[in-house]
Amino acid sequence: MFLELFFQYLVAGLTYGTIYAIVGIGFNIIYNTTGIINFAQGEFVMLGGMTAVSLYAFLPLPLAILGAVIITMAVGGLIEMVFIRWLVKPSVLRMIIITIGISILVREAGLVLWGEGVRSLPYFTGNEISALSFGGVRVSPQVLWSLGVCAIVVVLLNLFFKFTMLGREMRACAANRDAATLCGIPTRNMITLSFVLSAGIGALAGCVVSPITQTQYAIGSGLAIKGFTVAILGGLGNSMAAVAAGFILGILESFSIWVMPTAYKDAISISLLLAMLFLRPSGLFGNREAFKLKDF
Amino acid sequence: MIVPDIMPLLEVNNIGKRFGGLQAVKDVSFSVQRGTIKAVIGPNGAGKTTLFNLVSGFLPSDTGTITFRDTAIHGKEPHQIAGLGLSRTFQHIRLFSHMTALENVMVGRHVKGRAGFLAGMLGLPGTRREDQAHRDRALEVMDLLGIAAFADTDATSLSYGQQRVVELARALATEPAMLLLDEPAAGLNMRETADMAKLIMKIRDRGITVLIVEHDMSLVMNISDEIVVLSYGEKIADDMPLAVQQNPHVIRVYLGEDDA
């Protein structure tokens, strides 16, 4: 019985861990190309989930998800082009405030469009009560869906950055923007692309976990903090580590319910964030020496 | 050669600093006598600025000791070192924006003041008197360096040469026992460089010891009492200007490569 409960918590932790990991990766993609922490990252997840729910009213599920991802990508690109693109060497403080403002605007737009109601997509396969049994541990197929999608996203992203011209150009842009510009890489477009990309994977994550975690207009800011925690845990800019960190955070949170009231669940992850920032801001897997040379 | 009959004001012993794979400063020792001008020169990348940052506390050293006024200062914070009477300027001018030239110099009076948050908020007569005394003292320093006319001008809107002098005034306002100047002639034209040389000697004549890191040989040769030459992080000479100029090792690594 104890072991069974243990595994149930573990599975729940992994599910939430997936979405934290993907938000964390979203942070990293934009941070790598621009040096900006996009505080509106969590809003992409919300937009993806909510749009998919709306589209599902008249489209089959796969098309609704595809549509939601594309629309969110467009919104992400639009945000970059309208608000970010034309700023000349903005200060960090200015960028923080602008992206916070954007996140509020997107969230309020979500409120106007969809109201305060909690929504969710149907389970991709089966329903709420269908479960696969692994040696007595019951796992919802949706959990496998989200784990699978997370794995595919990570693999594809890695392939993209390593083996495609575009991905390489984005990495060049991250390493040294001025040098990349001199090499003829359209760095401004790369930045737009990074917003599009991170909006896209955020939206996809929002769709996949929506049946389990549900979606509401206000989930973005909470996810942003969790995602940032994950990005910091893994070391800012390191996407693979963010996945590991996402699972660590998800599982920690899940098990914290055992010892503390649910109301304090958020406080756990944020305390973890603060502890990391204070003790080891380069991340669990990061290089301290290299971190010191970064300019914030 | 100055006979070291008294304890030197600043003593650097076997100081070293490594950045990853690069040994920026290696086992450097030298001392500065009270009331003299000492220069540290060397080609680009010789470790001059690193050495300077080690002395002023902006970088922690890996090895060695630094003693200033008989106090060990390695490992101390920059503001503590400044409080002991060792004041510095920057190679790239760092004036405080949105503050007038006078206010900039008045920040230099910080170490001489006492008023804290509460006193500042209440603005009691005693605090105001203290503030006025610092204002007067700052103006005196600016007058000495010939920039009193710009007192109420926004510091960052002054010309480059004037900004250098404001920075110097700010460092002097701390009433230091020793002044560290990081490439004071960088970006100045010949006339301004000559003026700067005069100012530095004027400062020395007021009893303030000066340590200069400089790329511009003409400035250094004329005003220094002693010169330390660095190459690839190591000290290769430490002598009077004439002797340094004739040192074959120095000519090879420095003058031979740099036509300054």
Added chain:
Amino acid sequence: MRTGRHFHILILLAAVVAVQLLTLVAGKGFYLTQFTMTAYYSLIIIGLCLLMGYAGQISLGHAGFFAIGGYTSAVLTTVDLSAYKGSALTGILIKLSLLTGRQDLYGGQMLSFHPWAACVVAVILTVIIAYAIGVPVLKLKGHYLAMATLGFGTIIYSVVLGTQKFGAADGISSVPAFPLLPGLVVSGAPGLRVQNFYIAWGLVACGMLLLLNLIDSRVGRALRSIHGAEDAANAMGVDTARYKLNTFVLSAVFAAVAGVFLTHFNGGIGPSEASIMKSVRYVAIVAVGGMASLWGTLIMSAALNFLSLRGYFGSFDDAVFGGVLVLIMLFSPEGILQFDARTMVKKLFQRA
């Protein structure tokens, strides 16, 4: 300089009197309630302005300090200790007049802390928490500082929301009035509206005077120098870490005092006062006011808070602040008073 400072404070006081007379003449006395609340929010905001504009440190958790002040005061003044009346400690507290008796809603006799005692405890608690959180947080810069303060704010929010002692989602109500001095009472009672309007704005005027003095003092110059060039400030002997920390604590105290007073004025406090959106709103107003401009910030705070409290922004309240934040940072990062339409148009055309 000094005369100018006092002159501006006098203008502020004159404007306050003018507003009161206007509402009197126009028969809109009830507007004073929102003006009073505006004053208390302005108190947090000018404190935050010192931190952001002069010490150059962002805090996305200032609503947390407001809540610490407000909730501490609310808890201490509504707790009923009459059951412990016999104990020695309670006896001592009564003798020191730290505890006062009063009637609760149902006419029962209750014994709780005097608002002054509660206020002092609230401020001391805030100072302790601000120091404890400030020491590690202020070592961080940029995004890290923003996220850490945001995290702090979120923790405070989830603690007040999740704790029964703090009334969870309902907050704490029936907080008693705060008798400041004989004849001066912080209370939302309609009969005391004018008095409270003046108490609140008097507090703001005092706060402004203190901060304006500070900015033009040795400490103020040190703070501005940190903002201008931190390493150079350090080289001039300014203990930058300590100054940032003290400013953080000072601005937290401003927030806590505002929290205490507004809680007594409103007769209660709820978790929404601790929410991140509130913190963001304060940052927005400081940004609109021009960061390093106490007067600009105060003017913007008065205008935006009043409009918001009167409900002019309707259900778009948060959206208005989000929009304001983005627009100001895009087009006029030096604050709305510095907005230069001509250069802006020129820039746009150059781009096109």
